[in-house]
Amino acid sequence: MKNILVTGGAGYIGSHTTVELLESGYNVICVDNFSNSSEKVFDVINDLTGKQCTWYNVDVCNIEELNKIVAAHDVNCAVHFAGYKAVGESVEFPLMYYQNNINSTLSLCEVCLKNNVRSIIFSSSATVYGPPQYLPLDEKHSLSATNPYGNCKLFIEQILKDVNVAHPALNIALLRYFNPVGAHGSYRLGERPKGIPNNLMPYICQTALGVRQELRIFGNDYDTIDGTGVRDFIHVVDLAKGHVAAIKKMEADPGCFVYNLGTGNGTSVLELVNTFMEVNGVDVPYVIASRRVGDIAACWANPEAAKEHLGWEAQYTIEDMVRDSWEAQKALGVCT
């Protein structure tokens, strides 16, 4: 498998994965409509890797255009990042989420089948586990969703499993990410949300920068180490490497697979904020607010299956994650 299609390749995780793929010797063809990113990212990617990433400003839902690209590049494997990702927004605009996230996947499946693409790797999420019945979460844990974003992930997982049953020659890897943070070590790529950040780390960074007045920590009365929510933060470069490992696995061993990509370590929100302040020597003013509806107390991965079958294991520490997030934030600035 040499030619890899990356949908959403200009985005946060897609851009880091594109770098890892190019550095591992793959040819990368990115398709993005830049609804949450900029084409400038590709100049950075080419500069960092010394290689040429081919890219198209195309909506993945546009089946004709996508088909032309996949046929022209003799694509072997598709890594599917394209989609909307804000939980709150998905509650407000469910149809927009179903239309974009589901239709882009249907379109990709059609095109992959038509062009004999061998594998699809899908960006799923720990959100598909719903409230944990036990911890750490392994891939056998029951699945549920409480919002349209999570429903999209669940539905898409099922769609891809069904496609694999009907078309076993199309291999599937469902990668369930935990909480991606951090940035490339050059600090030229990173997470640059448009407007007010939905995710914790960009909010911490923007508060440290003075763009946001204070961070609100939602709940300090959970049954956790310090009462704040616990999550499994994973460095985006580790996550990106997980995709390369999944591609290699599917070259050797076809099928339909599900893997958690997490570190296996839970870190509380307060621990993360304190580590951020200590490592970076900056202040992050915060207040404790009441719990948010739908938030869970604690969630972290059992990453053993990925370790055993993909030979992949997260390497970066929490200290690395807070340092790289902050350095990239300072270098890249805020996207308004």
Ligand SMILES: NC(=O)c1ccc[n+]([C@@H]2O[C@H](COP(=O)([O-])OP(=O)(O)OC[C@H]3O[C@@H](n4cnc5c(N)ncnc54)[C@H](O)[C@@H]3O)[C@@H](O)[C@H]2O)c1
């Ligand atoms: N970041 C996280 O915390 C997280 C956690 C779990 C899963 N995921 C999933 O990983 C994937 C990538 O997330 P990210 O953080 O890099 O998000 P992102 O918004 O930075 O990247 C998504 C990219 O897809 C593009 N896009 C969206 N719809 C498109 C369409 N129809 N056609 C072409 N391009 C389109 C956007 O312009 C953007 O560049 C998403 O599917 C997301 O749901 C993210």
